[in-house]
Amino acid sequence: MYSNIKTNLPSILIDILKNLQEVGVKPILVGGCVRDSLLNIPNKDFDIELFNIDTLDEVQTVLEKYGTVKQVGKSFGVLILNVDGYDFDFALARLEKKVGHGHRDFEVTTNGNLSFQEASLRRDFTINSIGYDYFEDEYLDPNGGLKDLEEKTLRHIKDETFVEDPLRVYRAIQFIARYELQIDEKTFSLCKDMVEDDELKYLPKERVYEEFKKLFLKANKPSLGFNLLKDLGILKHFPELEALDGCIQDKEYHPEGDVWVHTLMTLDEMAKILKEYKTGDDYRDLYLFYAILCHDLGKPFCTETTDEGRVTSHKHEALGVEPTISFLSRLTDEKKFIEKVVPLVKNHLAPFQLYKAESSLKAVKRLSLKCSIEDLCIVCLADCKGRTIPDKDKCDKAISWVLEQARQMNISQEGLKPIIQGRDLISLGMKPSKEFKDILEFALNLQIDESLEKEEILKAIKEKFMA
Incomplete structure (x- = not known):
């Protein structure tokens, strides 16, 4: 079933991993790059978790050999390197604890002595918690992600940590659509609890938009995600969509059912x-x-x-x-x-x-x-x-x-260009006025309906508006 991740790693990343090991760092590939590689899905984004180290100073020195390095929040301990069309994120092993409602309200504790299993507990789903040790050529799977991936099941890791971030409800939706998974009953229940407790209202719209973006651009069947959206009760946050559910249609043109059913079918067609x-x-x-x-x-x-x-x-x-x-x-x-x-x-x-x-x-x-x-x-x-x-x-x-x-007519992508513009009317000696709108509309009608050339239209304008 699984693709060999080692053969799919970019050579520049292998060089970086070796350099990091030389300075005493233990780099482990984690998250989406491991998951997608196992499924033979091409990936340009790689997350690397760093163990056996407590600061990023030496790591930054290593990475700067390869390109410009950006640091994302000192408290989060993340360095970003964009090179050769790849995005590499290097993060210190850490623990997270929710301390408020906002998406930034997490207490982050970096700790290079954490085990991979301990560090994995902050992640959302088992399929996203699989690690890969390049030097041992070994998958690290403390939460059973490989089995869930094989059985096409979306399962959370830990009840207490999962509910700390309500965005995970939307992440569940886009993962279900993208990978055509079945959601675990307990995971579904926890998601539904967050929806019913109104936790989703604390999410910034930009974060929700990003999850929808991933769903649309990466799923073959977006309808799977929207069905889960409905089943979880999230439509109450989008009354415009909620109104489609149960809105009847004529059976001759829409034998498939109501407007909601039709809309989901159109998403899959798109x-x-x-x-x-x-x-x-x-x-x-x-x-x-x-x-x-x-x-x-x-x-x-x-x-x-x-x-x-x-x-x-x-x-x-x-x-x-x-x-x-x-x-x-x-x-x-x-x-x-x-x-x-x-x-x-x-x-x-x-x-x-x-x-x-x-x-x-x-x-x-x-x-x-x-x-x-x-x-x-x-x-x-x-x-x-x-x-x-x-x-x-x-x-x-x-x-x-x-x-x-x-x-x-060469107008399939860009619309018909009006031949006559306001500057042409000024060239005729007209002074800008409210009447310009009517004159330009008259000119456009002649262009469309009579297929007249510019000089012919200008002549008609003179006769009608300047006589």
Whole structure:
């Protein structure tokens, strides 16, 4: 089952480990780099725990041979080295004790004489507590992490230490999704207790956002994490998502069930699509995931059952804007990111509508002014495929048609560029005024509807507004 970690270590890290051993340090690889190497998952981040030493002075001297070293908090005893595309974290063996509600409210005690077993007790899950001794070519597994990894079980290490950090609830969620694990009953119970005790309210939004980011960017089935999110009762912290659970849909278009079920299916479809596209752009992938997560947030505000027994949700795209902003604001203060997501939610049905109506190129041009057509088509495709309809081929046909039109006009990624700008009106002798907005809209309509060139549009402006 397991990959050989020794053969996967970068040569520069091996050199560093040897240098550390020469000055009396016992370096042990720990955490995610060991876990992912065992699963044959490529990794650029390596955590090394340092034993038999109480200060970082000698360690820093060794590391500075290889590049610029950063120190993270003297009390935490962590040195960071970024070199050759790798991120290496070197930390003194330590114990941690919770002394307050904040994520920094930990009393940290470094102790080079700790055993690996003692030091491992501060970690969250058994699969993250496996160590590797390069010089002995030996795995250190005091908490049974290897067995849990083999049995695909997520299990905490120690009751008392686990509950000290409520972020571990969100970490459980993203690990379940990324590694497709089953959560241990006791671990589930402890997580649920933290949720019910309202411990999650003390978490800074930035920390929660980072766990969602890992879930979206690294999981093949994000739905597994969101199902656990619901089962643990965390939806109460995200009322915009909670409203999707139980919100009915028309069985013809959504035989899979309610909006929550559909949304989770679309998340998994998005993961498949982005894996195929391989954009290599984490920022873009992330806002596409949030767009599909939020695409139906407007449905609870407008879903109705007609006299004929059909379920409708007219204008849910536009009604989804406000709850999307509200939801995203709970996770990030980055306005530009939110501004990327909102138009994708507001227009997520447009590509399919244009295809069904066999719309003209004018409609495609206008759509390009609202958001990236490439992005919108990805969201629309995930929405269309994230359901149990029998004729999913129509999804690909619709998206291919819209993309082809946009690419022919070179507006698939960046929107149509208006030929006439405010400076052109000033060049005609006009003085800036409120009327400029109407004139520029008039000019854009001529550009889109009549396909006129710049000089022709300027002539029309003169005749209409300067005569």
